[in-house]
Amino acid sequence: MSIIKHFLADPKLLLNAVGEGIYGFDLSGNAVFVNPAAERMTGWQSAELLGKKIHQYHHHSHADGSEYPADECKIYKTMFDGKTRQVQHEVFWRKDGSCFPVEYTSTPIYKDKQIIGAVAIFRDVSQQHNTENALREALNKVQVLTEQLKDENAYLLETLNENWQDSGLVGNSDIFQAMLAQLELVSKTDSTVLILGENGTGKELVARNLHRLSERSSQPFVKVNCAAFSPTLIESELFGHEKGAFTGANEKRKGRFELADKGTIFLDEIGELPLEAQSKLLRVLQEREFERVGGSKSIRVDIRIVAATNRDLRQMVEEGSFRMDLYYRLNVFPIRVPALRERIEDIPVLANNLIMQLNKKLGKQLKGISKKALYALQGYDWPGNIRELQNILEREAILSKGRLLDLSQSLNLSEQTRAEHGVLTLAQAEAEHITRVLDMCNWKISGTNGAAEKLGLPESTLRSKMKKLKISKDP
Numbered sequence: 178m179s180i181i182k183h184f185l186a187d188p189k190l191l192l193n194a195v196g197e198g199i200y201g202f203d204l205s206g207n208a209v210f211v212n213p214a215a216e217r218m219t220g221w222q223s224a225e226l227l228g229k230k231i232h233q234y235h236h237h238s239h240a241d242g243s244e245y246p247a248d249e250c251k252i253y254k255t256m257f258d259g260k261t262r263q264v265q266h267e268v269f270w271r272k273d274g275s276c277f278p279v280e281y282t283s284t285p286i287y288k289d290k291q292i293i294g295a296v297a298i299f300r301d302v303s304q305q306h307n308t309e310n311a312l313r314e315a316l317n318k319v320q321v322l323t324e325q326l327k328d329e330n331a332y333l334l335e336t337l338n339e340n341w342q343d344s345g346l347v348g349n350s351d352i353f354q355a356m357l358a359q360l361e362l363v364s365k366t367d368s369t370v371l372i373l374g375e376n377g378t379g380k381e382l383v384a385r386n387l388h389r390l391s392e393r394s395s396q397p398f399v400k401v402n403c404a405a406f407s408p409t410l411i412e413s414e415l416f417g418h419e420k421g422a423f424t425g426a427n428e429k430r431k432g433r434f435e436l437a438d439k440g441t442i443f444l445d446e447i448g449e450l451p452l453e454a455q456s457k458l459l460r461v462l463q464e465r466e467f468e469r470v471g472g473s474k475s476i477r478v479d480i481r482i483v484a485a486t487n488r489d490l491r492q493m494v495e496e497g498s499f500r501m502d503l504y505y506r507l508n509v510f511p512i513r514v515p516a517l518r519e520r521i522e523d524i525p526v527l528a529n530n531l532i533m534q535l536n537k538k539l540g541k542q543l544k545g546i547s548k549k550a551l552y553a554l555q556g557y558d559w560p561g562n563i564r565e566l567q568n569i570l571e572r573e574a575i576l577s578k579g580r581l582l583d584l585s586q587s588l589n590l591s592e593q594t595r596a597e598h599g600v601l602t603l604a605q606a607e608a609e610h611i612t613r614v615l616d617m618c619n620w621k622i623s624g625t626n627g628a629a630e631k632l633g634l635p636e637s638t639l640r641s642k643m644k645k646l647k648i649s650k651d652p
C-alpha cells in the first residue's frame with residue numbers, strides 16, 4: 178500500500194502527527210476525538226475526555242479565575258451558528274490545575290449539509306507571550322533610559338556650549354588666600370555654601386573647586402542659572418515635570434535636582450529665583466525632598482547645595498523679594514569672593530595665567546605682558562573683574578604681533594576709569610606717576626638723573642614706596 182493510501186485508510190494518522198492540539202466535538206459538546214498533542218499540552222488523556230463535556234475540563238474559567246459559562250464558550254457557539262471563529266487571549270486548563278494561554282480556531286463539521294459537530298485546533302502560546310512580555314519590558318527600559326539620556330545629553334550639551342575653561346583659582350594676595358582657606362575647610366563638609374561677590378570675580382570657579390575638593394567629586398556637578406529661565410519654566414528646570422504637566426510638556430522630564438543626585442547642585446544668580454520657586458527650594462533644603470511639576474510622587478535626593486549671587490540678599494529680604502527663611506538656610510557658610518580691585522597685587526599672576534590659557538585657545542606663543550601695560554592694568558578699577566581682564570587680554574592677544582603684550586589697544590584704561598568712575602585712588606595715581614618717571618630714567622633709581630632725584634625723594638623712600646605699591650622693572 179502506498180503512503181497516500183495509508184493516510185486515506187486511516188485519517189487519524191495525520192491528525193495524530195500534527196503539533197497543534199485537536200479536539201473533535203459532537204453536537205452535545207462531548208469530546209469525540211483528542212489527539213496526542215492535545216494530551217501532551219493539557220495532561221488530560223483522551224480516555225478521560227471522550228464522551229465528556231470537555232468545556233468543564235479545560236475551559237471552565239478565565240485566566241483571572243472567574244467562571245467561563247459553557248453557554249458563552251466560543252467552540253460551542255460554532256456548533257449552533259456554524260460560524261468559524263479564530264480566538265485569542267483565552268486559556269485552557271491543565272489536569273494539574275494550571276493554565277496556559279491559547280489561540281484556537283473552532284470550525285463546524287458538516288455531513289450532508291447538516292452540522293454534526295465542531296473541531297477546535299489550538300496552540301499553546303506561552304512561549305510567544307513570554308517573548309512578547311520580555312520585549313515589552315525591554316522596550317519600557319529602553320524608553321526610560323532614552324529619556325534619562327535625553328535629559329543628561331541636553332544638560333551636557335549646554336555645559337559644553339558654555340566653553341567652560343577648567344582653570345584653577347589663581348592669586349596670592351592675603352584676601353584671596355584667606356578665601357581659599359575657607360573654601361578648603363568647608364569643602365570637606367556637606368554644608369550649604371553661599372558664594373557672594375561681584376560679577377566676574379570667579380564665583381562659579383569657586384563653586385566648581387568646592388565640588389572638586391569634596392568627597393562628591395566623582396559625582397555630577399550640575400549648574401542652574403536661576404536668571405536664565407522664565408518664572409514659569411524655572412520650577413520645571415529645577416524639579417522636572419510629568420508628561421502633560423503644562424502646555425508643551427510632551428514628555429516626562431527630570432529636573433536638575435534629580436540629575437545632581439549624590440553630587441553638587443550650583444544655583445547661580447540665586448537672587449533671581451521667583452518667590453514661588455523659593456518656597457519649593459526651601460522644602461528641598463529642609464527635607465531633601467520634592468515633587469516634579471504636575472506630579473504627586475515625592476522624590477528624595479542626596480545633594481550638596483551651593484548658591485551664588487552678586488545681589489545683596491539681606492536687602493532683598495527687607496524689601497520682601499527674597500524669603501527670609503530661605504536666606505538663613507542658604508547663608509550657612511558664606512564665602513565672599515573679593516573684587517579684582519581689592520587684590521590688584523594678583524593682577525600680574527592672574528594676567529600671566531590667563532595669557533597661558535589664551536596661548537592654548539588661540540594657538541599663540543605669547544610670553545607675557547609688558548611692565549608698562551601691567552601698571553596700567555593695576556591702575557584700573559575693574560568693574561567687570563576677572564572676566565573683563567580676560568576679555569581685554571584676549572582682544573590684545575588676537576591683535577598682538579609680538580611675543581609680549583603691550584596692551585596698545587587698551588592702555589587708556591586708567592583714563593577710562595577716571596572717566597567712568599571719577600578719580601584714581603591716591604595709591605593708583607602715585608604708582609602710575611612713579612612708574613612713568615622710572616621709565617623716563619630707564620629705571621635708574623639713585624644718583625644724578627635717577628628717579629629719586631627727579632621725584633624729590635630720598636632713595637630709601639622711593640624704594641619703600643615701590644615695594645608697597647609693588648612696582649618693579651621685570652614683568
Ligand SMILES: Nc1ncnc2c1ncn2[C@@H]1O[C@H](COP(=O)(O)OP(=O)(O)OP(=O)(O)O)[C@@H](O)[C@H]1O
Pocket residue numbers: 342344345346347348374375376377378379380381382383445487527530563564567
Ligand atoms: N582666581 C582665578 N584664577 C584664574 N581665573 C579665574 C579666577 N577667578 C575667575 N577666573 C576666570 O574668570 C572668569 C569669570 O569667572 P566666573 O564665571 O567664575 O565668575 P562669576 O563670579 O561666576 O561671574 P558671574 O557672576 O558673572 O556669573 C572665568 O573665565 C574664570 O575662569
